[in-house]
Amino acid sequence: MSLAAAPQTRDMRARATALIARKRLIGLALPALILAYCAYVFFAFDILGLAQRARWDNAVTLVSDTYSYKTVVERNNRSGVFEVAVEGERKGTYDETNMPGWVVLAEDSAHITLDNGGSIDINGDLVRFDVPGYGVIEATQSRSAGVTTNLDPEALPDWVSLSKTRLMVSTDAARLTLTKARTEVFVYDFGWELFFFTLESPYYDHSFGEILFGDRIDPARSNLTGAWQDFWNNAIWRHGDTAWALFETVLMAFLGTFGAAIVALPLAFLAARNFAPLKVVRMAARRLFDFLRGVDGLIWTILLSRAFGPGPMTGALAMLFTDTGSFGKLFSEALENVDGKQIEGIASTGAKPLQRYRFGVIPQIVPVLLSQVLYFLESNTRSATIIGAITGGGIGLLLTQAMITQKDWEEVSYYIILVVLLVMAMDSFSGWLRRKLIKGE
Amino acid sequence: MADTTAASLDATRANYVALTRQRRLYGGIMLLVFVLLMASGFGIANDRNAGGFLPGLPQMFDFPAEVIAEAWTKRANLPGHIAKALPALIETLNIAAIATISGALGAILLSMLATQGLAPWPRLIPVFRRIMDLMRAIPEIVIALVLIFVLGGGPVPAAIAIGFHTVGALGKLFSEVNENADLKPLEGLSSVGATWGQRMMLGLVPQVAPNWFSYALLRFEINIRASAILGFVGAGGIGYELKNAISWGQGKFDEAAAVFILLFLTIVVFDQMSSYIRNHLTYGSVKGARK
Amino acid sequence: MLEVKGLTKRFGANIAVDKMSFTVDRPLMIGIIGRSGAGKSTFLRMMNRLTDASEGALNFEGRNVLGLSGKEKRDWQSTCAMIFQQFNLVPRMDVVSNVLHGTLGRRSTLATMFNLYPEEDIHKAIDILDRLGIADHAPKRAEALSGGQQQRVAIARALMQDPKVILADEPIASLDPMNAQTVMEALRRIHDEDGRMVIANLHTLDTARRYCDRIIGMRDGRMVFDGTPAQLTTGVARDIYGAGADFSEAATSTEIRDHEALEQAEMRAAEVVI
Amino acid sequence: MLEVKGLTKRFGANIAVDKMSFTVDRPLMIGIIGRSGAGKSTFLRMMNRLTDASEGALNFEGRNVLGLSGKEKRDWQSTCAMIFQQFNLVPRMDVVSNVLHGTLGRRSTLATMFNLYPEEDIHKAIDILDRLGIADHAPKRAEALSGGQQQRVAIARALMQDPKVILADEPIASLDPMNAQTVMEALRRIHDEDGRMVIANLHTLDTARRYCDRIIGMRDGRMVFDGTPAQLTTGVARDIYGAGADFSEAATSTEIRDHEALEQAEMRAAEVVI
Amino acid sequence: EDIKEFNIGILGGENAQDRLNAYQCLGDYTKEALGVEVKMFAPADYNGVMQGLLGGTIDMAWLGASSYAGVYIQDPEAVEPVLIKINLDGSYGYHSIGFARKDSGITSLDDMEGKVFGFGDPNSTSGYLIPSIEIPTYKDGVTMEPGDYFADVKFTGGHEQTIIAVNNGDIDGGVTWADGQGAWEDGYNNGALRKAVDAGLVDMNDLVEIWRSKPIPEGPIVLRKALPDDVKAIMTKLVDELHETDPECAYGVAAGDSLGFDPITHAAYESIVAARLAKAN
Numbered sequence A: 001m002s003l004a005a006a007p008q009t010r011d012m013r014a015r016a017t018a019l020i021a022r023k024r025l026i027g028l029a030l031p032a033l034i035l036a037y038c039a040y041v042f043f044a045f046d047i048l049g050l051a052q053r054a055r056w057d058n059a060v061t062l063v064s065d066t067y068s069y070k071t072v073v074e075r076n077n078r079s080g081v082f083e084v085a086v087e088g089e090r091k092g093t094y095d096e097t098n099m100p101g102w103v104v105l106a107e108d109s110a111h112i113t114l115d116n117g118g119s120i121d122i123n124g125d126l127v128r129f130d131v132p133g134y135g136v137i138e139a140t141q142s143r144s145a146g147v148t149t150n151l152d153p154e155a156l157p158d159w160v161s162l163s164k165t166r167l168m169v170s171t172d173a174a175r176l177t178l179t180k181a182r183t184e185v186f187v188y189d190f191g192w193e194l195f196f197f198t199l200e201s202p203y204y205d206h207s208f209g210e211i212l213f214g215d216r217i218d219p220a221r222s223n224l225t226g227a228w229q230d231f232w233n234n235a236i237w238r239h240g241d242t243a244w245a246l247f248e249t250v251l252m253a254f255l256g257t258f259g260a261a262i263v264a265l266p267l268a269f270l271a272a273r274n275f276a277p278l279k280v281v282r283m284a285a286r287r288l289f290d291f292l293r294g295v296d297g298l299i300w301t302i303l304l305s306r307a308f309g310p311g312p313m314t315g316a317l318a319m320l321f322t323d324t325g326s327f328g329k330l331f332s333e334a335l336e337n338v339d340g341k342q343i344e345g346i347a348s349t350g351a352k353p354l355q356r357y358r359f360g361v362i363p364q365i366v367p368v369l370l371s372q373v374l375y376f377l378e379s380n381t382r383s384a385t386i387i388g389a390i391t392g393g394g395i396g397l398l399l400t401q402a403m404i405t406q407k408d409w410e411e412v413s414y415y416i417i418l419v420v421l422l423v424m425a426m427d428s429f430s431g432w433l434r435r436k437l438i439k440g441e
Numbered sequence B: 001m002a003d004t005t006a007a008s009l010d011a012t013r014a015n016y017v018a019l020t021r022q023r024r025l026y027g028g029i030m031l032l033v034f035v036l037l038m039a040s041g042f043g044i045a046n047d048r049n050a051g052g053f054l055p056g057l058p059q060m061f062d063f064p065a066e067v068i069a070e071a072w073t074k075r076a077n078l079p080g081h082i083a084k085a086l087p088a089l090i091e092t093l094n095i096a097a098i099a100t101i102s103g104a105l106g107a108i109l110l111s112m113l114a115t116q117g118l119a120p121w122p123r124l125i126p127v128f129r130r131i132m133d134l135m136r137a138i139p140e141i142v143i144a145l146v147l148i149f150v151l152g153g154g155p156v157p158a159a160i161a162i163g164f165h166t167v168g169a170l171g172k173l174f175s176e177v178n179e180n181a182d183l184k185p186l187e188g189l190s191s192v193g194a195t196w197g198q199r200m201m202l203g204l205v206p207q208v209a210p211n212w213f214s215y216a217l218l219r220f221e222i223n224i225r226a227s228a229i230l231g232f233v234g235a236g237g238i239g240y241e242l243k244n245a246i247s248w249g250q251g252k253f254d255e256a257a258a259v260f261i262l263l264f265l266t267i268v269v270f271d272q273m274s275s276y277i278r279n280h281l282t283y284g285s286v287k288g289a290r291k
Numbered sequence C, D: 001m002l003e004v005k006g007l008t009k010r011f012g013a014n015i016a017v018d019k020m021s022f023t024v025d026r027p028l029m030i031g032i033i034g035r036s037g038a039g040k041s042t043f044l045r046m047m048n049r050l051t052d053a054s055e056g057a058l059n060f061e062g063r064n065v066l067g068l069s070g071k072e073k074r075d076w077q078s079t080c081a082m083i084f085q086q087f088n089l090v091p092r093m094d095v096v097s098n099v100l101h102g103t104l105g106r107r108s109t110l111a112t113m114f115n116l117y118p119e120e121d122i123h124k125a126i127d128i129l130d131r132l133g134i135a136d137h138a139p140k141r142a143e144a145l146s147g148g149q150q151q152r153v154a155i156a157r158a159l160m161q162d163p164k165v166i167l168a169d170e171p172i173a174s175l176d177p178m179n180a181q182t183v184m185e186a187l188r189r190i191h192d193e194d195g196r197m198v199i200a201n202l203h204t205l206d207t208a209r210r211y212c213d214r215i216i217g218m219r220d221g222r223m224v225f226d227g228t229p230a231q232l233t234t235g236v237a238r239d240i241y242g243a244g245a246d247f248s249e250a251a252t253s254t255e256i257r258d259h260e261a262l263e264q265a266e267m268r269a270a271e272v273v274i
Numbered sequence E: 001e002d003i004k005e006f007n008i009g010i011l012g013g014e015n016a017q018d019r020l021n022a023y024q025c026l027g028d029y030t031k032e033a034l035g036v037e038v039k040m041f042a043p044a045d046y047n048g049v050m051q052g053l054l055g056g057t058i059d060m061a062w063l064g065a066s067s068y069a070g071v072y073i074q075d076p077e078a079v080e081p082v083l084i085k086i087n088l089d090g091s092y093g094y095h096s097i098g099f100a101r102k103d104s105g106i107t108s109l110d111d112m113e114g115k116v117f118g119f120g121d122p123n124s125t126s127g128y129l130i131p132s133i134e135i136p137t138y139k140d141g142v143t144m145e146p147g148d149y150f151a152d153v154k155f156t157g158g159h160e161q162t163i164i165a166v167n168n169g170d171i172d173g174g175v176t177w178a179d180g181q182g183a184w185e186d187g188y189n190n191g192a193l194r195k196a197v198d199a200g201l202v203d204m205n206d207l208v209e210i211w212r213s214k215p216i217p218e219g220p221i222v223l224r225k226a227l228p229d230d231v232k233a234i235m236t237k238l239v240d241e242l243h244e245t246d247p248e249c250a251y252g253v254a255a256g257d258s259l260g261f262d263p264i265t266h267a268a269y270e271s272i273v274a275a276r277l278a279k280a281n
Ligand SMILES: Nc1ncnc2c1ncn2[C@@H]1O[C@H](COP(=O)(O)OP(=O)(O)OP(=O)(O)O)[C@@H](O)[C@H]1O
Pocket: C011, C014, C015, C016, C017, C034, C035, C036, C037, C038, C039, C040, C041, C042, C043
């Protein structure tokens, strides 16, 4: 191996150098390609311009709305009637019996005390806003003259917006708007308002301790049942309906995912190279999967609504259609990776074809199968969000509506938290099931 | 061997038979529970639905038939529609591609940090897992909507929303793949004094790349379709065009068909590409060089 | 009993087995030796009908094995058990279930789909495992066993078929020497005690010599030797392996120690200061 | 040169290695033998710093190996190569790349990630492969090689590290006898020619006797023997393996043929009618 | 022919559960009057309900004007409009409102020449369909071709996004819907502007109205044509008289104060159908 092999070794050296050089090229080309692409997208999407145009104050408005609520004190300037309501909602309207402490209503006047030491007085058409560190803003409106104030229109602070018809003063503690039609004060508070009980409920403003251990609050019901009923039927947060919506979401995901798995498994054999020898069959099966996948669940929902109308079954079927496409692809890939030795071992005992699949193939693909199905179950729980918007059910409907109507971001965050918790629960459940079934306890 | 262990053999038999019985029982119960769940779930869903399953079945192809009929009568328009939809497709592809690439890179990192045996800080595994759960659980539409308020419309909010979600989704799948990776090569690299990065890059990546790749491509497809969902908040692309054309009803079905053809072709291309590259990565460049 | 005539297998232009012919008139333990690629596996696979022959005949007890199909073919497969180099078990299933797979050919598809086997089969399976000394592992998953144990499970599966013939394709090639010995002894014992015919592909001359009654040597698809272990001289082996004069049995022997080496070691030891 | 003092490793309550102490003052080829679970692998892994020791000291050329961390630890690892029973190569990568991994400890992370190996390293890798007789396989994927070839790649990787010590954890346990011989010979040759210290866990007495200068016997974590191959008598072996009087070397020998069996075979052959 | 159940589709917009609850009373009356099970659907995206009407699984629904036209075009025999909500001022409709930022100096469509104009959702009546037909009639030379009269014409995705986009200056002008009642500075009494104001996202002082469409008829309450005549009669009467029999329920069903419902026929929507047909390919 010494002298005679020398030329051969030299040849090997050259080949190895070339090999490494080629790998180096590929190894460098891929990141370079990705970088180049990112650069292209950077300019195509105009990231720089976008960064300048970004409006972070909007984000702050939205985000702060997720953890705070506002109570609206409104005077209808035509009728002179006052209304105090949480988020300005009918269902959150205070009456004389439970008026919050910071607002004092009298005949055609209201006095509002703010947390930061300021105060707002509404006296008929006159409003006085005492802003700590700035002074008192006085404004009045009339049908003929519009809005008039004591402010110098030339030197308005940037948190005041004034026109002939409208005054808006936005401070951290409260926002005041004054127009011909109404005088409104929005007072911000931390938390989710009326989350447990609405104002009508006798349990409103009672602590948990009082409800659990205290005297009977509502003579008609025991504290626990009463509190539960009022919580569950809370007219603003609708915990009961939300729970049902969550269930409907899981139901759609469950039916869709497992239905798809049952349909896709036999079809996947037709698309796997090692089980369907006929190329035509294989191509047909794969194109079928592509087709099913190519149409988003959302569109399947619309298509299927014609036959089945809106409702959770339509949503489940839509998921079944798309997921059959995804599962078909994933399962057939798993089938292409099966180890032929096991099948041969079973075949050599004289097993019938079905038995060969049952014992030679299925045990091998069960882990892939199970983990994919569980993963899709979880991810469909999330997709059911959007499908629910069309089928008219599920947490998705609540979520999309809360977002689209932009009413209350705290509701949006409530639903998101629920979805996140649900997904996490499904995740731990699927982990448990996988350990149980695949790893054999 | 036989008689000395006669007693223990009986015990083995009895144990095994008991085990089998127990397994059959559990298996039977699980099967029964599953079937019951499916059946009753279907029952509930069917009840809550506007139309029933059986009466609806014969009508299932009504809508597709209408679409195809209209598209066929106006087939002359198809090329025009396809050409019109191309820019939307390209934009969607760009959104999906950049989201998938950045999401996959994030997922690779997170998944390595969250896999037992690979993680440099094993104590933090649960933390990274929860981060992935969270990223996965927040629907992309929510993120997109918030971003639209900040950044205005356009492709960027969509790309960020999808990318964020992709990190969580792929992270979970990747970490499952990583769990099945053989740790022996990694140990081999440790023994030569390799750093964590070297071990991951040289020991882990070659093993798991084909599966990562396959999942990433599937996710890419899903991300193309996600544009239909993001249409709800005005960040849609080709998927949104399809949804609009379909929901417009009679009059735009030819456009729907054209957009669908485009979308379908795209997915076919990526499906074929995925299987080609997968084989390439798994079996090496030489065709059929299967061991 | 077994009659092979002009058996040939072509893979395209490549002839894997070339007009193989021999007769066996009573259950023997037969070893087939030969270089890698000589066609040993292909012959066994044709016999078990995992691969179809290109030409020739193979009769077993008057039955034309190569002409069988469908149900008859499966019947034949269940009387002609096969053991593989890589065991070919279902690793995720427990040992007894793997052994019970030996009954698949006899049982209805439906019952087996749900793993429903008659209790007597289960008892028989455990008896067989006991005979092979691995009854203790009955409830474990096959993948949890060592190689030698897995191969014994494979033998148990074969026995469960209650076969007339056991084909073993390099049953010990993946095993360490100790396990190899156990497995070969188990095969020999089954042959001796039950009187089943055993045909084993082996890659080491001395194993073949030690355990087999008759040895067939193959080279490039053709039978080049057929005789008793005693007839298998180094010269014959040289023929079979197509080796030149530098061939030494050591190349295919499982033995490592030789005298020269021992002496070396002792000399070295003497030098060492501990 | 190498000084091990009171080295101990506990896994929970279980003591895997128990106060191991010995000194080596020049590069020897050392074999460690002992039953499965005796602590052989654990010792090697502590020495390579794949596992942290619980107690004791290990000094190599005055360096306190157990106290190293970070960069220094990796430096030590790169001068102390390890060979595993299962080869622990990266199966999807080609042979040269696997060998080049031996240089990882010396090269920057970024450069190695993009395959930026210096040309002289590549040439050196080929030379080493050539020395081990597998240069032809250089461009193949590691997984495409046979076990013996893969183990030689692992040795090549170890040599690429240009180590002072080579640790080999049952390097031949997964190999068939022929490959085992090649691998052991390669290790011995490296020791003889390069003067590197080799410590190999072995599970067969005769291999240890044949190739090693010094043999350490372990039992339940404790060192129970330390001497030359010649001192390793059957009685000592019985001690190490904790066997009773029925212990025969055959249990750990790779040799299968014995005279009785040969005679049997000949008798059988005589009976056979061909 | 008997019916076995009666399915009602409810126009989305507000919180779905609120809507379902508001309709609960109507469901109860229907159940009483028809003696069959009643199911109600309040999806956010109305496609499912439209398809349900076409496929015959939804029996009654309150549709948007454009949605009705869509259903009508697809199958004129599917549904018939029966009732429409009357606003407090006695009108039947609402408006598509064009608006811009005050500081941009734009006060009418005349100033929009060469500027960027934004629609909302292409499926929306007021956010796209009507303005895309009516704006070109504003004066000669106005078209909706991007780069022609307007520098560009974009779709923002929805009313909310249009408002944000105009307010942020991403586009110069856009259209959204409002009832046109009350004062501009309040964002009118109802509509997308009002919601944005209440949420604190825009300040009406910053915006000006630059265009207003002719009244767009509210969507009709429709019944499936194939329903038995007596069922149709019962349901029409029930809803028509709701304002008298149960004002609280009528408030819920009409989603606010109204003067009740008036009968209506397809004729009222012909212009919308025409507009929609004009938009089809
Ligand atoms: N499925 C197949 N397709 C094509 N050629 C094949 C196939 N199976 C085997 N061969 C070829 O047939 C010949 C005989 O192979 P066979 O596996 O029978 O040899 P063997 O003696 O069992 O070798 P080994 O000891 O390596 O198992 C070889 O040249 C092989 O390449």
